[in-house]
Each structure stands twice: as C-alpha cells, then as structure tokens.
Amino acid sequence: xxxxxxxxxxxxxxxxxxxxxxxxxxxxxxxxxxxxxxxxxxxxxxxxxxxxxxxxxxxxxxxxxxxxxxxxxxxxxxxxxxxxxxxxxxxxxxxxxxxxxxxxxxxxxxxxxxxxxxxxxxxxxxxxxxxxxxxxxxxxxxxxxxxxxxxxxxxxxxxxxxxxxxxxxxxxxxxxxxxxxxxxxxxxxxxxxxxxxxxxxxxxx
Amino acid sequence: xxxxxxxxxxxxxxxxxxxxxxxxxxxxxxxxxxxxxxxxxxxxxxxxxxxxxxxxxxxxxxxxxxxxxxxxxxxxxxxxxxxxxxxxxxxxxxxxxxxxxxxxxxxxxxxxxxxxxxxxxxxxxxxxxxxxxxxxxxxxxxxxxxxxxxxxxxxxxxxxxx
Numbered sequence: 001x002x003x004x005x006x007x008x009x010x011x012x013x014x015x016x017x018x019x020x021x022x023x024x025x026x027x028x029x030x031x032x033x034x035x036x037x038x039x040x041x042x043x044x045x046x047x048x049x050x051x052x053x054x055x056x057x058x059x060x061x062x063x064x065x066x067x068x069x070x071x072x073x074x075x076x077x078x079x080x081x082x083x084x085x086x087x088x089x090x091x092x093x094x095x096x097x098x099x100x101x102x103x104x105x106x107x108x109x110x111x112x113x114x115x116x117x118x119x120x121x122x123x124x125x126x127x128x129x130x131x132x133x134x135x136x137x138x139x140x141x142x143x144x145x146x147x148x149x150x151x152x153x154x155x156x157x158x159x160x161x162x163x164x165x166x167x168x169x170x171x172x173x174x175x176x177x178x179x180x181x182x183x184x185x186x187x188x189x190x191x192x193x194x195x196x197x198x199x200x201x202x203x204x205x
Numbered sequence: 206x207x208x209x210x211x212x213x214x215x216x217x218x219x220x221x222x223x224x225x226x227x228x229x230x231x232x233x234x235x236x237x238x239x240x241x242x243x244x245x246x247x248x249x250x251x252x253x254x255x256x257x258x259x260x261x262x263x264x265x266x267x268x269x270x271x272x273x274x275x276x277x278x279x280x281x282x283x284x285x286x287x288x289x290x291x292x293x294x295x296x297x298x299x300x301x302x303x304x305x306x307x308x309x310x311x312x313x314x315x316x317x318x319x320x321x322x323x324x325x326x327x328x329x330x331x332x333x334x335x336x337x338x339x340x341x342x343x344x345x346x347x348x349x350x351x352x353x354x355x356x357x358x359x360x361x362x363x364x365x366x367x
Contacts, residue, residue, distance in 0.1 A: 050217050059234030062360050067305055103361040142305035146360055149234020150343025151304055157237055157314040160258050
C-alpha cells in the first residue's frame with residue numbers, strides 16, 4: 001500500500017487537526033507553567049523513515065518521550081517528544097529540583113514528568129476526538145528517555161510492514177523566547193488518514 | 206548510507222554497506238532494530254546492516270537492509286564481491302530492544318528481529334561471535350573494519366566493546 005498524494009484541501013484538514021490537538025495541549029501546558037507557550041504551524045507531510053528521525057534532531061539525540069498508541073476509528077501513534085533540557089526546565093517551573101542530570105531523576109520527579117506529559121497527550125487526543133467526532137481508544141502512555149532513533153523504531157517498525165514512509169502531522173511548542181521545547185507527532189496509519197479526512201469533509205465538499 | 210569525514214560511514218535505518226578500507230561503520234540509535242555486523246578477519250572486509258523487520262514475506266524493497274531474511278544474504282553477497290569468503294565470516298549483533306513495555310505486538314518486534322537475524326545467519330552457516338541485544342535501551346554500534354571490533358554505546362551506561 002502506498003500513501004497517495006494529498007490535495008491542498010486535504011493538507012488544510014490535516015493541518016487543522018494538528019492545530020486543534022496541539023493548540024489545546026499548548027493551553028494546558030501554559031497553565032501548568034503559568035507562562036507563555038507558542039506553537040508552530042503544523043508540518044504535514046509524507047516522510048521517509050530517515051527524515052522522520054531527523055525531525056527529532058537525528059538518531060542519537062536524547063529525548064524525553066511519551067508514546068501513545070491509538071486504535072478504533074483512528075489507528076496510529078501519538079508521540080510527544082521533549083528535549084532533555086526542556087524536561088528539566090519543566091520540572092524546575094513546577095517547583096522541583098532542576099540542577100540534575102536527566103538520568104538522575106528521583107521517582108517523584110519522574111512521575112511528575114510522566115504526569116505532565118500524560119495530561120498533554122490526553123488533551124491533544126481529546127481535542128482531536130471532539131473535532132472529528134471519531135471514537136478513538138488510547139493505550140496507556142509509555143514513557144522513555146533515550147535516543148530519538150531508538151524510540152522512533154516503534155512506530156517505524158509498525159509502518160515498515162506496508163511501506164518506507166509515514167504520514168506525519170507535527171507541531172512544535174515554543175517558549176516565549178522562541179526555543180523549541182517539545183514536539184507533538186501524530187502518525188496515523190494509511191487507512192486512518194482517509195477516515196480522518198472523511199470525518200471532516202462530510203457536508204463540506 | 207551517509208559518508209561522514211574521517212572514515213566514518215553511517216548506515217541508516219533499513220540500509221546496509223560493505224567495505225574493505227579501514228572504516229568505521231556506524232548504526233545510530235538502534236531500538237528494536239538490529240545492527241548486524243559481518244566481518245571476514247582474513248580479507249579484512251566488513252559489512253553492516255541496519256535491520257528493521259523480521260520478514261520480507263517475498264516483498265522486494267529498495268532498502269536492502271530492511272528485512273532480516275534478505276539483509277543478511279544481501280550483505281554477505283556484497284562482501285563476497287569484495288573478496289570476503291563465507292567460511293571466514295563471523296557476525297556480531299546489537300540492538301533488538303523493547304523500548305516500551307506495552308502489550309501490543311509491535312512492541313515485541315525487537316525480539317523477533319533478533320530471532321530472524323539468527324535464523325538467517327544459521328541458514329548461511331555464519332557464527333554469531335558476540336551480541337549485545339534485548340532489554341529496553343537504545344544503542345549505537347560502531348564496527349571497526351580494521352579489527353572487527355564492535356563498540357556499543359548507550360545513553361546512560363558505559364560503552365563496551367564486543
């Protein structure tokens with residue numbers, strides 16, 4: 001199965017999905033941080049596996065990642081990736097000890113980080129469900145701190161069964177001073193993006 | 206495959222590469238993927254495949270290192286073109302982790318990759334000399350084609366040589 005080309009209307013729809021999901025998550029994050037969180041215009045595109053890994057600054061870049069598998073009307077993955085520096089900043093901003101190595105986190109700090117990222121992915125997913133009216137089940141979120149390449153092996157081997165590329169809807173979160181603090185990646189499978197498009201095209205075209 | 210200066214060649218996901226020159230062949234950020242290093246110590250020919258999936262199920266692919274069952278044979282044949290002899294070739298394996306502990310089948314792909322690679326090697330009569338596989342950690346591997354030594358790097362523990 002090959003992912004077909006999209007027309008510009010499809011791209012608009014998928015961009016809007018990225019916007020709504022990440023927009024709500026950005027609001028949630030700015031409430032947690034009591035500060036400003038900006039987001040980029042979502043990037044929508046079909047990418048080779050290698051390109052996908054490069055979106056996270058290369059295979060060896062260490063990221064704090066939370067991965068949620070989704071199924072139901074929409075099959076695929078949602079990955080929220082935080083740069084390690086940003087994860088530590090996040091902990092500091094919620095009033096925890098910041099001056100540490102990312103691998104030296106206490107159990108409490110680790111679960112705080114997991115909880116914040118859980119809230120964000122949950123918010124993203126709820127917003128997408130509300131917008132599309134689709135029934136989507138999510139797996140328990142999985143948390144890891146490791147190389148970006150290794151973490152992306154999971155969605156990549158899932159999609160590797162049908163091709164050498166994925167559809168990516170990516171939104172970057174930025175702090176007030178324009179540093180990228182995290183990225184949301186929605187990676188729906190081939191049949192799911194058609195469902196996604198259909199759910200939003202009904203009655204419009 | 207990407208050539209970096211200083212005799213370093215990065216073998217990207219699903220790719221493979223064989224060479225005679227004293228080169229460092231690297232597979233970066235292996236999670237469930239398995240890096241298969243083959244080496245002929247007599248001809249000093251080395252090769253590395255960055256395997257993603259266990260079986261091709263007959264589907265051909267432009268990524269010659271993608272599937273365990275075809276990658277090992279493809280890599281060996283590239284090395285034989287560089288005068289490696291099958292009876293001298295030995296293997297070292299790195300990767301095949303389960304990065305997340307979910308019950309979904311896709312999360313067991315690392316384990317399946319290792320089994321499939323070993324089966325392919327066994328079918329070709331190639332011995333596995335050393336391995337650093339499994340667990341839930343990401344790995345980077347570097348094959349030194351002058352010595353056959355493989356360096357394994359992690360994000361949160363000492364690197365080791367196998």
